Amino acid sequence: MQPNLLILGGTAEASTLAQIISKTEIKARLSYAGRVDRPRPQPIEKRIGGFGGVDGLIGYLKAEQITHVVDATHPFAAQMSLNAVDACRKLEIPLLALTRPAWTQTQGDIWNCVQDLKSAAQSLKQPARRVMLAIGRQHLPLFYSQPQHTYLLRLVDAPQTPLDFPQHILHISRGPFTKAADTAMLRAHNIDLIVAKNSGGKGAYAKIEAARDLGLPVVMVSRPHLPDRPETHQPEAVLDWLV
Ligand SMILES: NC(=O)c1ccc[n+]([C@@H]2O[C@H](COP(=O)([O-])OP(=O)(O)OC[C@H]3O[C@@H](n4cnc5c(N)ncnc54)[C@H](OP(=O)(O)O)[C@@H]3O)[C@@H](O)[C@H]2O)c1
Numbered sequence: 001m002q003p004n005l006l007i008l009g010g011t012a013e014a015s016t017l018a019q020i021i022s023k024t025e026i027k028a029r030l031s032y033a034g035r036v037d038r039p040r041p042q043p044i045e046k047r048i049g050g051f052g053g054v055d056g057l058i059g060y061l062k063a064e065q066i067t068h069v070v071d072a073t074h075p076f077a078a079q080m081s082l083n084a085v086d087a088c089r090k091l092e093i094p095l096l097a098l099t100r101p102a103w104t105q106t107q108g109d110i111w112n113c114v115q116d117l118k119s120a121a122q123s124l125k126q127p128a129r130r131v132m133l134a135i136g137r138q139h140l141p142l143f144y145s146q147p148q149h150t151y152l153l154r155l156v157d158a159p160q161t162p163l164d165f166p167q168h169i170l171h172i173s174r175g176p177f178t179k180a181a182d183t184a185m186l187r188a189h190n191i192d193l194i195v196a197k198n199s200g201g202k203g204a205y206a207k208i209e210a211a212r213d214l215g216l217p218v219v220m221v222s223r224p225h226l227p228d229r230p231e232t233h234q235p236e237a238v239l240d241w242l243v
Pocket residue numbers: 008009010011031032033034035048049050051052053054056057072073074076077078079080081083135136138197
């Protein structure tokens with residue numbers, strides 16, 4: 001049977017896989033949640049929007065006669081990953097996670113590792129600082145409880161509703177970023193603390209390297225726990241898995 005692949009995307013790894021697949025005869029489509037205003041152009045068919053929970057995903061997989069699923073979502077997109085595990089188990093569809101290794105602390109890093117974003121917000125119960133809050137836009141309200149800080153927010157799209165931070169600076173830009181540019185940005189805004197998710201990968205690592213060079217502390221949010229599933233870090237390995 002010819003594979004009919006669904007790639008759950010929203011990451012650089014998913015885009016790399018789409019490039020690889022586009023050079024083959026394999027039928028595949030890339031799924032986006034629809035969180036960013038302008039998704040990058042892709043060389044394979046794409047679909048946009050949630051499926052409607054596990055039941056919706058099961059319905060979609062059946063209707064589209066999907067034979068294989070690659071979960072290439074971001075490591076913090078835990079709900080989608082859980083839904084994929086559940087739906088694929090119920091339908092006995094092979095599932096492979098295409099992930100990036102987590103960053104590990106290295107010499108010169110000053111990390112305070114916390115369990116989740118709520119704990120990261122609690123760790124900011126301290127006198128006013130200048131904080132780069134590099135967590136995307138979805139969970140920013142968790143930090144409204146610490147209004148004493150000045151926040152530097154780097155977002156892909158401008159917020160749709162005004163943010164409730166008394167002092168904040170918005171940077172609308174999309175990665176990948178470089179160490180030199182991030183060092184300059186942290187200096188320009190006198191940032192003295194960074195809050196980051198342990199996303200892994202290269203594009204978002206620049207700020208972590210810049211923080212190391214500048215001797216700045218980082219509140220590093222650990223990844224959510226996911227059930228065991230077959231996993232690779234290599235987009236090319238997906239082709240071997242499909243045959
Ligand atoms: N979380 C991050 O830090 C982060 C960073 C960079 C990129 N992203 C990307 O942004 C998207 C949303 O992330 P999230 O953290 O909001 O995910 P999430 O909390 O795990 O997912 C929430 C819901 O969004 C829908 N969804 C998520 N990913 C989808 C996909 N690839 N295709 C179709 N529907 C999807 C699903 O809705 P239904 O239940 O209705 O199916 C899912 O239940 C993901 O594609 C992820 O790869 C996330």
